[in-house]
Amino acid sequence: MTYADDLGSTEPRCPDCGVVMRGEEGGWTCPSCRRFDPVEQGPLPPSFEGPSIHGG
Ligand SMILES: [Zn+2]
Structure with missing residues (x-):
């Protein structure tokens, strides 16, 4: 697929x-x-439903 x-x-x-x-x-x-690329206007954080999945 191409965009x-x-x-x-x-x-x-x-x-x-x-x-x-x-x-x-x-x-x-x-x-x-x-790798983390900081931006001035980052994307909106996803809607968190329940506890964080990323444990630690
Ligand atoms: Zn990478």
């Missing part, structure tokens, strides 16, 4: 791994290498 004209809402990719980075509060985090 040629959908860069406006496409999630950024890790420059090291090339995987889609996950939106975190204040930036983007690579789920592979844990």
